[in-house]
Amino acid sequence: xxxxxxxxxxxxxxxxxxxxxxxxxxxxxxxxxxxxxxxxxxxxxxxxxxxxxxxxxxxxxxxxxxxxxxxxxxxxxxxxxxxxxxxxxxxxxxxxxxxxxxxxxxxxxxxxxxxxxxxxxxxxxxxxxxxxxxxxxxxxxxxxxxxxxxxxxxxxxxxx
Amino acid sequence: xxxxxxxxxxxxxxxxxxxxxxxxxxxxxxxxxxxxxxxxxxxxxxxxxxxxxxxxxxxxxxxxxxxxxxxxxxxxxxxxxxxxxxxxxxxxxxxxxxxxxxxxxxxxxxxxxxxxxxxxxxxxxxxxxxxxxxxxxxxxxxxxxxxxxxxxxxxxxxxxxxxxxxxxxxxxxxxxxxxxxxxxxxxxxxxxxxxxxxxxxxxxxxxxxxxxxxxxxxxxxxxxxxxxxxxxxxxxxxxxxxxxxxxxxxxxxxxxxxxxxxxxxxxxxxxxxxxxxxxxxxxxxxxxxxxxxxxxxxxxxxxxxxxxxxxxxxxxxxxxxxxxxxxxxxxxxxxxxxxxxxxxxxxxxxxxxxxxxxxxxxxxxxxxxxxxxxxxxxxxxxxxxxxxxxxxxxxxxxxxxxxxxxxxxxxxxxxxxxxxxxxxxxxxxxxxxxxxxxxxxxxxxxxxxxxxxxxxxxxxxxxxxxxxxxxxxxxxxxxxxxxxxxxxxxxxxxxxxxxxxxxxxxxxxxxxxxxxxxxxxxxxxxxxxxxxxxxxxxxxxxxxxxxxxxxxxxxxxxxxxxxxxxxxxxxxxxxxxxxxxxxxxxxxxxxxxxxxxxxxxxxxxxxxxxxxxxxxxxxxxxxxxxxxxxxxxxxxxxxxxxxxxxxxxxxxxxxxxxxxxxxxxxxx
Numbered sequence: 001x002x003x004x005x006x007x008x009x010x011x012x013x014x015x016x017x018x019x020x021x022x023x024x025x026x027x028x029x030x031x032x033x034x035x036x037x038x039x040x041x042x043x044x045x046x047x048x049x050x051x052x053x054x055x056x057x058x059x060x061x062x063x064x065x066x067x068x069x070x071x072x073x074x075x076x077x078x079x080x081x082x083x084x085x086x087x088x089x090x091x092x093x094x095x096x097x098x099x100x101x102x103x104x105x106x107x108x109x110x111x112x113x114x115x116x117x118x119x120x121x122x123x124x125x126x127x128x129x130x131x132x133x134x135x136x137x138x139x140x141x142x143x144x145x146x147x148x149x150x151x152x153x154x155x156x157x158x159x160x
Numbered sequence: 161x162x163x164x165x166x167x168x169x170x171x172x173x174x175x176x177x178x179x180x181x182x183x184x185x186x187x188x189x190x191x192x193x194x195x196x197x198x199x200x201x202x203x204x205x206x207x208x209x210x211x212x213x214x215x216x217x218x219x220x221x222x223x224x225x226x227x228x229x230x231x232x233x234x235x236x237x238x239x240x241x242x243x244x245x246x247x248x249x250x251x252x253x254x255x256x257x258x259x260x261x262x263x264x265x266x267x268x269x270x271x272x273x274x275x276x277x278x279x280x281x282x283x284x285x286x287x288x289x290x291x292x293x294x295x296x297x298x299x300x301x302x303x304x305x306x307x308x309x310x311x312x313x314x315x316x317x318x319x320x321x322x323x324x325x326x327x328x329x330x331x332x333x334x335x336x337x338x339x340x341x342x343x344x345x346x347x348x349x350x351x352x353x354x355x356x357x358x359x360x361x362x363x364x365x366x367x368x369x370x371x372x373x374x375x376x377x378x379x380x381x382x383x384x385x386x387x388x389x390x391x392x393x394x395x396x397x398x399x400x401x402x403x404x405x406x407x408x409x410x411x412x413x414x415x416x417x418x419x420x421x422x423x424x425x426x427x428x429x430x431x432x433x434x435x436x437x438x439x440x441x442x443x444x445x446x447x448x449x450x451x452x453x454x455x456x457x458x459x460x461x462x463x464x465x466x467x468x469x470x471x472x473x474x475x476x477x478x479x480x481x482x483x484x485x486x487x488x489x490x491x492x493x494x495x496x497x498x499x500x501x502x503x504x505x506x507x508x509x510x511x512x513x514x515x516x517x518x519x520x521x522x523x524x525x526x527x528x529x530x531x532x533x534x535x536x537x538x539x540x541x542x543x544x545x546x547x548x549x550x551x552x553x554x555x556x557x558x559x560x561x562x563x564x565x566x567x568x569x570x571x572x573x574x575x576x577x578x579x580x581x582x583x584x585x586x587x588x589x590x591x592x593x594x595x596x597x598x599x600x601x602x603x604x605x606x607x608x609x610x611x612x613x614x615x616x617x618x619x620x621x622x623x624x625x626x627x628x629x630x631x632x633x634x635x636x637x638x639x640x641x642x643x644x645x646x647x648x649x650x651x652x653x654x655x656x657x658x659x660x661x662x663x664x665x666x667x668x669x670x671x672x673x674x675x676x677x678x679x680x681x682x683x684x685x686x687x688x689x690x691x692x693x694x695x696x697x698x699x700x701x702x703x704x705x706x707x708x709x710x711x712x713x714x715x716x717x718x719x720x721x722x723x724x725x726x727x728x729x730x731x732x733x734x735x736x737x738x739x740x741x742x743x744x745x746x747x748x749x750x751x752x753x754x755x756x757x758x759x760x761x762x763x764x765x766x767x768x769x770x771x772x773x774x775x776x777x778x779x780x781x782x783x784x785x786x787x788x789x790x791x792x793x794x795x796x797x798x799x800x801x802x803x804x805x806x807x808x809x810x811x812x813x814x815x816x817x818x819x820x821x822x823x824x825x826x827x828x
Contacts, residue, residue: 008823010816016703017683023238026267034278037285037819038268040239042747042807045765046791050809054816059823071674072683074703075790076767085795110703111685117272136820137827 007061007127009036011120012051014044016074017110018066024113032117033124036064044068045078049089052103059136062102062127064120069107079107099130167201167295170229171287172220174211174236176266183270185280189235192284197291203227211236217249224253231294235263235287256299258746258806263290285819292818296810300746305785307393308493309737312337314385317345318364318719319711320498321371322726323733328376330734335490336371337399338381340429342447344368345500349430351530351538353719354579355609361533365446372448382453386487388680391788392706393493393742403483405454410478413450417470417479418442425458432524435535440470444533454479494706494733497690498726499676501667501712504559504566511627512558512663518543519641520628520661523576530583540588542660549659552584553643555625556596560666568687570666571716574600577664578610581618592618593656595625595645603718621656623648628661667716680707689715700729705742708732747789747806753779755801762793762802 013019019040025032041047044067052063065086067079083105090100104123108116171193175181186207194205204223208216211234223229232255234246239262247257265283273279309332313324316338324336336343347353348368350360372379380399387398423439430443439459442452460467461481471479506514506522514520519542521529532538542549554577560570574596581592594613599620601607614620627644633655640657647654669688670676677684682702683691690713693701700708710729711722736742751762751771758778763771770786771793773779782793782802794804803809817824 008820010819019238020240022272023240023267026238026271029271031274032272034269034273034275034282037282037289038264039289039812039815039819041791041812043790043792046795046804046807048795048809048812051812051816054813055820058816059820059827068683071678074681074683075788075792076678076681078765078767078790078792081765081792081796109683109686110691136824140827 005128005132007035007124007130007132008059009062009064009124009127010055010060011036011038011064011066012044012047013038013040014067014074014079015040015042017068017072018108018116020110021066021108021113021116024110025117028113030113030117032120035124035127036120043073043075043078044082045073045075047082047085049085049092052089056098056102056133057135057139061130061133062104062123064123065103065105066108066116066119067105069109072109098133098135101126102130102133167231168227168229169197169200169202169231169233169291169294170220170223170227171197171202171205171233171235171291172211172216173205173207173265173287174216174234175207175209176236176270177210180236180266180270183273183276183279184265184283185276188280189265189283189287193233193287193291196284197288200291201231201295202291203229212242212245217245220246220249221253224250224255229255230259231297232260233263233287233290233294234260235265235283235290237266238262238264238268258300259294259297261290261294261297263287281822285822288821289815289818292821293811293815296808296814298805298808300805303744303746303748303784304741305391305393305744306741307736307739308395308491309333310335310490310492311733311737312385312395312397312490312492312495313498314495315345315498315500315711315713316340316343316371316379316381317498317500317711317722318347318367319500319713319722319726320345320496321367322723323496323498323710323730324371324377325367325374326727326730327733328371328374331376332734332737333376333378335378335380335397335399335492337383337385338379339384340443341382341404341441341451341453342368342443342449343371343379343381344443344446344448346524347719348444348446349432349524349531350527351532351534352579352583354575355605357579357582361446361531365448368446368448379449380488381449385679388495392704392744393736394785395492395495395706397490397492397495399488399490401486401488403485404451405456405479405481405483406451407478407480407483408449408451410476411451412476412478414475415442415445415452416473416475418452420469420473422467422469423458423460425455431535432522432528434525434528494708494736495680496708496710496726496729496733497676497680497682497713498709498711498729499670499673499713501716502670504570504665504668506558506663506665508565509558509663512555512625512661513628513630513641514663517628517630517641517661519549519659520663523573523580523662523664526580526662530580530587538587540584547659548588549590551591551593551658552660552662553593553595553628553641553656553658554580554662554664555628555643556594556664557624558663558665559668561597566666566668566687568716569600571600572718573664573666575606575609575718577662578613580662580664581613582609582616585613585616585618593643593658594618594620595643596620596622597624603720621645621647621654667712670713673713680704682707682709689713700725700732706736745789745806747804748784748787749782749789749791749794749802749804750784751780751782752801752803753777753781755799756780757799757801759798761796761798765792765796
């Protein structure tokens, strides 16, 4: 593969801190890699681990979770709950044979456009080093193969 | 992913002048929406130079009416900027505003990327995400809540006093809470105020008195806010009233107790450590309210159990050693935080010798020294209390504009130093050296004041002082303080002998600003100052509705700016009170009780206590008035029984699908 691998990353942001940091990065014309696509939530505490699995199984190579710094959550303490879920999910990912490093958590306040930019850029590089996850691609191939072997049996829908 | 609801979606891609179109191929995004997303229900896709302009908005309104659109996606700037604009446009055309989504392709795409092709591809993905999401959007009704007409002002410095007076004079009730025994704040300690040189007390005390006696102001000094519950319009605030050990209703403010008290202690507060006060005291004779407090750590009775001189001498029997702290809960609609600043601790800059070299003073010590009501009755003297200095050195930027301490400019120190230079000249005729890095005098009549001090003969040395020392190198330096500085205008090291050094110390966020921020639900910047909603266009609001900020709590400011902010915050509060009700975003969680298993996992997750368990029916219930819409319970419910409006599972999962559609299409 001579061409550089361009990962696709889903980044979950909090409405009060990291999404505003992303706004700030934009207003200040800070540049970061275009590989990251943002999803705005009201709080990192809203982050259902299903969303992460959905992103990874749907074609993303990595997921970046961002929230308010510890002690600065707009909803007092919900970022801690996001952290607990992330820690648990890492163990699940390991069990599934997915490098837990593909899902990263980082704290950024609304004033930290620079920090968000740096975090995104370094995460893109980390995932580039990890290589493609290809969960979705493999799933598609498996489906095709299954249907070729057992043309009568309908392919198993895997939804998360 | 396919749209079985047969929606009619309109997609509008904004050029934003060239802000978006210089990096994103707007026509390609439009065509993708029209062709690629036709199967998802997109019936029209347009691009326009400025979607937020009146013709741009009319374009949407017209399509809603003529084409019968039931969903709208606007690909433009951040939702924090124009979400409301486009929701209102939809509303005008008869579409529920919550069926409109904003896809940010400016802040999150065109402004942060340079590669046109990659940016266009990303913009397409962002638009696809928004289209998939909007399909799952549900019509919502805004929530309206009544606003309690009372206001809480925290901090009784000049900004807080100003805010409280503005609201009280408009006929609305204010709770003014101050943790010190008197209102007045730092300004009450000052002697003169720059650049006009009016005496601080002369202009401040009438305001203090007015605030203390206003029929609409409930003044609570020696008190602190300990808990804040509720939300905009309906806060419930708990205030702790610390014991003064004196019955305020009986005290006449005659000050006989203070006079008779046998214990004298160094006053580290009001007198900045260069004067004394008694163990029962008021900060000054002009304190508002006039009631003294007992400093239990130094009071003979509290420490040794004997004395009671104050009790014996009080003509109205107001002293009450048994007094306990009291807690009071008040309901308010809005809160203004004017909690002010702390001063930089000059001891941290050990090379300037403060605390070690007696004749190195801080600016606040010098303020008290200059004050006619201060410990030296306004005489400028050395630490021995009698010798008048012949040469005085004033050092700017102590603790400010310094990577080792605070990197920001404290705003007032240049003018404060110039004021000191003038006062020293005026009162002693001394030689004055002023050591500055850059002279910053940008406000009204400030630079004129600088010119005046220049003409008065103060000697300005441009350079950052390296060291202040009493170690003499030669006989002529004996007994002097030597200021070592590189004079950057002549490019030479200088060693200047002076008798007194004044350190112009900077402002710092309150040591407990973080805790205060947490208590009121607002954030601090990297430096620790409270964060404004918008640094330029909304400097007195916070991200939390109903909580406003004024004065130096958001960063170093001079008196005129603090006063202006106090008035501005008051105007905003009055605006809220006049409206009578506030519209809240209908982003709330609710439990579908048929699906709730009663596991109670969600019960402990809510920091606002919005979730209660109904013992009789063994299910949980969410109080929509208390729910703040964070969605943590939605994510946690193992039965999927909790749903959150505005950010439902369906909406987010669909958005993820949309964002990744290009990948899935490529894999297929």
